[in-house]
Amino acid sequence: MSVPIVRTVDELRTIAAEWRRSGASIAVVPTMGALHEGHLSLGRAALQKADRIIVTLFVNPKQFNSAADLAAYPRTESQDAAKLALLGAHLLYVPDAVEIYPAGFATTVSVSGISQGLCGTFRPGHFDGVATVVAKLFLQTGADFAFFGEKDFQQLQLVRRMVQDLDIPITVVCCPTVREADGLALSSRNFRLSPAERAIAPNLALVLIETAERLARGSPVLPTLAEARAAILAAGYRDIEYLELRGETDLQPMTSLDRPARLLAAAWLGETRLIDNVRTSPVFSEVG
Ligand code: AMP
DSSP, X not given: OOOOEEOSHHHHHHHXXXXXXXXXXXXXXEEOSXXXXXXXXXXXXXXXHOSEEEEEEOOOGGGOSOHHHHHHSOXXXXXXXXXXXXXXXXXXXXXXXXXXXXXXXXXXXXXXXXXXXTHHHHSTTHHHHHXXXXXXXXXXXXXXXXXXXXXXXXXXXXXXXXXXXXXXXXXEEEEOOOBOTTSOBOOTTGGGSOHHHHHHTTHXXXXXXXXXXXXXXXXXXXXXXXXXXXXXXXXXXXXXXXXXXXXXXXXXXXXXXXXXXXXXXXXXXXXXXXXXXXXXXXXXXXXX
């Protein structure tokens, strides 16, 4: 079995229109390729929800802030296609660049608020690039459902906001972060880690998980976050861009844990930037 690959909007729309005529529902899973178990978990969830699933593969230059990062991003289309065939995906859409950014392209989708702070501070223009390409992929596929990972939590909330604001008729479904056995979140950037860095890498997740538990038990937010930062640096990370507590849905900064929240971090391990996040929520003691 293989998965059909299309590279133009015309081909994509012809196939999607046939599916629609037969009454099938459609899910889309946007990716930048180099597929790992995290991506495949989205595909599996999509197969549970919709009759047909389209996985998209586009390494979007507009969401990279560094030419070196873009150049180093892994491109493994034939392995990706083999994995998707095994999974049972119905279509792989690998748009030619001109299908996403035709000559004269002049539109940017920019979601304010949620795109500021966290990764937005350290990757200027990144979320405009994400919102613009995701909006295009939604419109090109006309899918009913879109699957995103919690691994990129700010991106997930940004996409939800955009869909709501622009009345895009698609339901955004989120899937939990898939981790290695030692806790490290799967990422297409993990392959860049040296063996020594790979051994240090899980500490980001482990500190976040432990900190989330401490906060839930009532530990004061600011000192606890300071201790978490120190622990990540002590484990061997080179620099922490941010480690913050934010509201679960609005991503507003929080200084006390009085509602469901996310603990989000980005940190550098050698030359590799890793991000992760975990949920935390106050434990209310029962009275009476
Ligand atoms: P990317 O190819 O990195 O742009 O990611 C494509 C989609 O896969 C996004 O919705 C990510 O949030 C999701 N994803 C990436 N890594 C993971 C992971 N470890 N677990 C779950 N979803 C993931």
